[in-house]
Amino acid sequence: MYLRKVLAPLVLSLFAMGWYRFSEVYIVGSDQIALCHGNYAVYVIPAQLDGYLVANLWICYSLVFVGLSMFWYNLVKYVKDKGFLTEGKGSIDLAFPLAIAAEIIALFTIGSSIIGGDMTIRLAGYTCLIACLMWFWYSLVNIIKVRTLA
Amino acid sequence: MPAQVLEPVFSYGWPIVFAVFAASGFILGWAAQRGNYCFVNAMTSIFTTKSFERFGALLLLFGLSALGTGLLVATGFIPSSDQFYFNYFGGWYILVGSTIFGFGAALAGGCNLSMLYRAASGYVQNWIELFGMMIGTYIFAIGIWPFQLFTMEKGILSTTAGGYVEYLPYLIFHSVSNEAVLLTTLMLAIPLIFLGIYLQIYTKRKWNKVARGERGIPGIFAVPKLGNSLGLPSPTVLPEKVKLSKEIKDLILLRKPYGTNLTTVILALDIILVFIVGAGYTFNYLVITSSDGGRFFEYIMMMFGQNLFITTPWFNDSLPIVDTSTLMVVMLCVGAFTSSFLSGDFKIRIPKDRRRLLIGFIGGILVGIGVRMALGCNVGLMWTNFAQLGYDGIIFLFGMLSGVYLAVKVQERL
Numbered sequence: 375m376y377l378r379k380v381l382a383p384l385v386l387s388l389f390a391m392g393w394y395r396f397s398e399v400y401i402v403g404s405d406q407i408a409l410c411h412g413n414y415a416v417y418v419i420p421a422q423l424d425g426y427l428v429a430n431l432w433i434c435y436s437l438v439f440v441g442l443s444m445f446w447y448n449l450v451k452y453v454k455d456k457g458f459l460t461e462g463k464g465s466i467d468l469a470f471p472l473a474i475a476a477e478i479i480a481l482f483t484i485g486s487s488i489i490g491g492d493m494t495i496r497l498a499g500y501t502c503l504i505a506c507l508m509w510f511w512y513s514l515v516n517i518i519k520v521r522t523l524a
Numbered sequence: 525m526p527a528q529v530l531e532p533v534f535s536y537g538w539p540i541v542f543a544v545f546a547a548s549g550f551i552l553g554w555a556a557q558r559g560n561y562c563f564v565n566a567m568t569s570i571f572t573t574k575s576f577e578r579f580g581a582l583l584l585l586f587g588l589s590a591l592g593t594g595l596l597v598a599t600g601f602i603p604s605s606d607q608f609y610f611n612y613f614g615g616w617y618i619l620v621g622s623t624i625f626g627f628g629a630a631l632a633g634g635c636n637l638s639m640l641y642r643a644a645s646g647y648v649q650n651w652i653e654l655f656g657m658m659i660g661t662y663i664f665a666i667g668i669w670p671f672q673l674f675t676m677e678k679g680i681l682s683t684t685a686g687g688y689v690e691y692l693p694y695l696i697f698h699s700v701s702n703e704a705v706l707l708t709t710l711m712l713a714i715p716l717i718f719l720g721i722y723l724q725i726y727t728k729r730k731w732n733k734v735a736r737g738e739r740g741i742p743g744i745f746a747v748p749k750l751g752n753s754l755g756l757p758s759p760t761v762l763p764e765k766v767k768l769s770k771e772i773k774d775l776i777l778l779r780k781p782y783g784t785n786l787t788t789v790i791l792a793l794d795i796i797l798v799f800i801v802g803a804g805y806t807f808n809y810l811v812i813t814s815s816d817g818g819r820f821f822e823y824i825m826m827m828f829g830q831n832l833f834i835t836t837p838w839f840n841d842s843l844p845i846v847d848t849s850t851l852m853v854v855m856l857c858v859g860a861f862t863s864s865f866l867s868g869d870f871k872i873r874i875p876k877d878r879r880r881l882l883i884g885f886i887g888g889i890l891v892g893i894g895v896r897m898a899l900g901c902n903v904g905l906m907w908t909n910f911a912q913l914g915y916d917g918i919i920f921l922f923g924m925l926s927g928v929y930l931a932v933k934v935q936e937r938l
Contacts, residue, residue, distance in 0.1 A: 378872075383865075416839075
């Protein structure tokens, strides 16, 4: 049950990356072959193919991000439920928001060529990042409080 | 003669079009999985339990879709050419294909929509059905398509063109004006909606009578009325407002599946979204595996260095390498997977009776052959064609019903 919950989001992320890579290599390559053979019934015009690749790339980023978030969430639950972290229980609560923040930064670094100067997307990213950091601080304060009381 | 021109209605470009189609695929997969929405089950239940509730929901779906798209055209928001441009040919093959499809899908245990969302929820039988459908598409391409194409070109029991030729406003009023579209929309959609609601009310009344013990289920004795004669404590009755907010909370938190009618409304809104966003760009309706079964088979073969679009009939003239439906189907699976995963439904399920796998495979082959002959599946042709204000969907509906009926009779004897 836990294995399924932890592994399934990773499979989703891997599928998203695999699908994008497949599109980039095989679909683009086949379109060129169709053009060379003069088969215009199957050939896709460059504007449409580029549109597909751009949308696919963003979907890939989103799915990887969602998949990894679900993976982290389930991993934390698994570790907590199994009682592996009895002493340093708080460390996982601190690592979780930082891991998601790192994911967001990675996502925006990789996708910077597409985002360009689009402030709407950037603002959404900054908001998520700030939320993660606030979450981190909240967890930190909680841990300190619990330890002080103990 | 109406102009058959396709020009983008909105100027946002291809990335947005692909992204919205992908999002609509995600919504479709999510909602269908949560509502366990299956066209074949809706039809099977007519012949097995004499229940019309889900079939009524289907008619409601067709009616709402036709009403939504029709009103958008009638009010001039979307040009009529975007509604009829992708109307396919009509002929013998739709009736034969839909009957084969209905038979195969009922055997395999799912229509093209439920096959995909169940496969994404871990049902191995539907993986096998999907693979069978790919093989069926190949068999169709090699063995049937050349003959079918010949009859289509020569007009043997077939129209020789699609588009406005099959557009009901043009057939009835010889016009594609806003008024003609409005009248046709009302003539087609309103009866479907009322019939759908009537069938649902009729079934609910019937089941209420059964529950009250006034009437027996066909083949089963009447259920005795228990009431509170056993002295059991009666549950606390919640006020209506609290009940509704709890219901909404449960639906959002995925604790409860969606009701049939909620799913119907979500799906109808989904097709209307795609109809607007894709107008002038591409096939602006929902299209599921019917052609993509073939396309994904083509993709698999690409990895082995085989390009079917060069060597094989149908593959070489019917499918572009990629289009909006590709992402739609991929995201449908992702949506179904996500909802089943988050709600805790996701599980790899292998049927205990291994014969089900073989039946699923054979059913899948028949589904592949059937949908290709009919030029589309229950979503890409039947549901879509109601939204297109065509008549192929009506032919498909009756063909599919007869196929499902045959499969029910065959399964009773197995």
